[in-house]
Amino acid sequence: MSTTVSKPTPLGEQDHDETEVVRVHVPKRSLASELRAIKIVWRRELIRFASDRLRIVTQLVQPFLFLFVLGGGLQTLARSGTHGVNLKTFIYPGILCMAVMFTAMFSAASIVWDREFGFLREMMVAPVRRSSIVIGKTLGGATVACAQGIIVLAIAGLVGVPYAPGLILGVFGLQLLLAFTITAFGLMIAIRIKQMQSFFGVMQMIIMPMYFISGAMFPASGLPTWLTILNRLDPLAYAVDPMRRLVFSHLSISPLAHRALDSGITWWGWRVPGLLEAGMILILGLIMLGVAIWEFSATE
Amino acid sequence: MTATTTATAIQVDDLVKTFDQVRAVRGVSFEVGAGEVFGFLGPNGAGKSTTINMLCTLMKPTSGSATVAGHDIVRERDDVRRNIGLVFQDPTLDNYLTATQNLKLHAELYGVESGLVEPRMRQVLKMVGLWDRRDGVVGQFSGGMRRRLEIARGLMHSPRVLFLDEPTIGLDPQTRRSIWDYIRQLQQREEITIFMTTHYMDEAEWCDRIAIMDHGEIVALDGPDKLKAGVGTDRVTIQTDDNQAAIEAIRNQFDIEAKLSEGSVVFNVAKGEEFVPRLFSEWDGAHAPILSVSISRPTLDDVFMSFTGTSIRDAEEDPGRNRNRMMAMMHGGGRR
Numbered sequence: 267m268s269t270t271v272s273k274p275t276p277l278g279e280q281d282h283d284e285t286e287v288v289r290v291h292v293p294k295r296s297l298a299s300e301l302r303a304i305k306i307v308w309r310r311e312l313i314r315f316a317s318d319r320l321r322i323v324t325q326l327v328q329p330f331l332f333l334f335v336l337g338g339g340l341q342t343l344a345r346s347g348t349h350g351v352n353l354k355t356f357i358y359p360g361i362l363c364m365a366v367m368f369t370a371m372f373s374a375a376s377i378v379w380d381r382e383f384g385f386l387r388e389m390m391v392a393p394v395r396r397s398s399i400v401i402g403k404t405l406g407g408a409t410v411a412c413a414q415g416i417i418v419l420a421i422a423g424l425v426g427v428p429y430a431p432g433l434i435l436g437v438f439g440l441q442l443l444l445a446f447t448i449t450a451f452g453l454m455i456a457i458r459i460k461q462m463q464s465f466f467g468v469m470q471m472i473i474m475p476m477y478f479i480s481g482a483m484f485p486a487s488g489l490p491t492w493l494t495i496l497n498r499l500d501p502l503a504y505a506v507d508p509m510r511r512l513v514f515s516h517l518s519i520s521p522l523a524h525r526a527l528d529s530g531i532t533w534w535g536w537r538v539p540g541l542l543e544a545g546m547i548l549i550l551g552l553i554m555l556g557v558a559i560w561e562f563s564a565t566e
Numbered sequence: 567m568t569a570t571t572t573a574t575a576i577q578v579d580d581l582v583k584t585f586d587q588v589r590a591v592r593g594v595s596f597e598v599g600a601g602e603v604f605g606f607l608g609p610n611g612a613g614k615s616t617t618i619n620m621l622c623t624l625m626k627p628t629s630g631s632a633t634v635a636g637h638d639i640v641r642e643r644d645d646v647r648r649n650i651g652l653v654f655q656d657p658t659l660d661n662y663l664t665a666t667q668n669l670k671l672h673a674e675l676y677g678v679e680s681g682l683v684e685p686r687m688r689q690v691l692k693m694v695g696l697w698d699r700r701d702g703v704v705g706q707f708s709g710g711m712r713r714r715l716e717i718a719r720g721l722m723h724s725p726r727v728l729f730l731d732e733p734t735i736g737l738d739p740q741t742r743r744s745i746w747d748y749i750r751q752l753q754q755r756e757e758i759t760i761f762m763t764t765h766y767m768d769e770a771e772w773c774d775r776i777a778i779m780d781h782g783e784i785v786a787l788d789g790p791d792k793l794k795a796g797v798g799t800d801r802v803t804i805q806t807d808d809n810q811a812a813i814e815a816i817r818n819q820f821d822i823e824a825k826l827s828e829g830s831v832v833f834n835v836a837k838g839e840e841f842v843p844r845l846f847s848e849w850d851g852a853h854a855p856i857l858s859v860s861i862s863r864p865t866l867d868d869v870f871m872s873f874t875g876t877s878i879r880d881a882e883e884d885p886g887r888n889r890n891r892m893m894a895m896m897h898g899g900g901r902r
Contacts, residue, residue, distance in 0.1 A: 287689070287755055287756060288682060288685045288686045288689050288724075289724050290673075290678045290679060290682045290683075290686050290722070290723055290724045291678075291679065291724070292648040292649070292676050292677055292678065292723045292724075293648075293677050294644075294645075294648070295644055298677075299677040302674055302677060303674065303675050303677075305674070306670075306671055306674035306675060310660070310663070310671060313663065313667065314660075314662050314663075317662060318662075383657070383660075383661065384654070384656050384657050384658040384659075385658055385659065385660045386658075387654060387656075387658045388658040388659075388660075388672070388675075388719075389675065390624075391622065391623075391624060391647060391652055392647065392672075392675040392676060393644045393647040393648045393676060393677075394675055
């Protein structure tokens, strides 16, 4: 019956009247209390993700479909263009981004659920800053998306990508960045949306074009001009590119294949460095987080 | 428990809330003493929820001021929030978490001292009779259990004022009664002020004092017994074989307007117990004989009727009467 009650209480277990009232005190708002709020909001996302096994599986279906079915199916067609590199290996970094993206967007959607089912109100009336709630949600979504990414990372060997420590760490860091930025992006949209259906509508409209244009499924060089322009404007392209670069630097393939598949993103002929790309993703994420906080604080 | 002996828990001065063109709350003023159970009574759309939302710092008043637990609801929003507990009309639990997970989350958000979270949780769960179900997922709880859990959660941080917005709405009578038992028990043990809204007349009886709200204004404010005494009339119900003739006879002989209600003749009269002997002695033998008679004291429904000229149910069912305000509230809620 009893749990870990640290305080010796004079209570007769069942008798209400004899129970001494445990009085608690709510302290004034401080940095510590805000951090505690961020932590619990973050933890709630993890608890919910962990208890939803079905979601973990269903959100892997789409990336794996693309990787094994589309990648495997188009292999024969693509053979001449990939210079002997397996198509699955080529699209693998893009698939990683996909798994992270979908999970992150879905996590961001939880704020719409929270609103619909009333729980958001419980957080809104608490004596904590709105920013703490948004930050907690963003970190929670990023963590969950990253966990999903790790599953995809684990199957690297199946598509001919080596398990090199540098590669794993680098890809992990990049997907963490991506997860953070996409969650912030999703939250920025989700905070304005009152119904789940509309959120998924908006998501389809934004996410799919962004994903296809990013070059996750094809090399970013030698595209038609219009597509090149769109590709360079697509933030996701700057997440896919360094990831692919990292993967390809660990493959032993011909220089010809390298040039064809991993020529990467250029600005007027200048190859954009990977660190700059990563920095851009981070800054973009921070800006979007800021917008999300601002939006959420303005909500009554 | 009287309001005057102790400090003031809630002080409201001329609070106004306007949504676009509609004045949902039109300047209400009242005081609630520490330790009181204070009820806000009125039909849907009367402005009860809007008032409670302003006091909970969820809405900013258009004009006027109020303090809750000694803190201004506009300027000291956080201090108000630290000192109040809230149970909303609509559920705000996380259905995917267990009862304890919900309570822990609340304690963390409110910064409750870590060492006290467990004992406090145990206490509030026992109080609402959910200790045995503490590890159950909330999604599998019944409506009454969820409401009890919400009350427990509202108490987790030992608030000085607990706001309950329609705490028993949509629950069966038995659950409603048990929730009231908890509220009463709570008031005795926790030295807490309870501010609640309801549109169940019978529940308002439980309050120390009630304010009757209609059209955004407080039309009456007093203890339930005093309010009822203020109506000044009792309700007399008689049964005859010919009710229409009886109504006419009462009108002619006693100058009282009676009406037909559920097969009986009903009328209001001052000092009902003194009127009934007179009724019998003066009753004309030519009329249909009176088969039965009963006298009842005024209910809060009669109180509401005497102040607003309509019963609470009619006030809610008349769509035109409240439509504007309801729409304004929905609009205001959707605007965010």
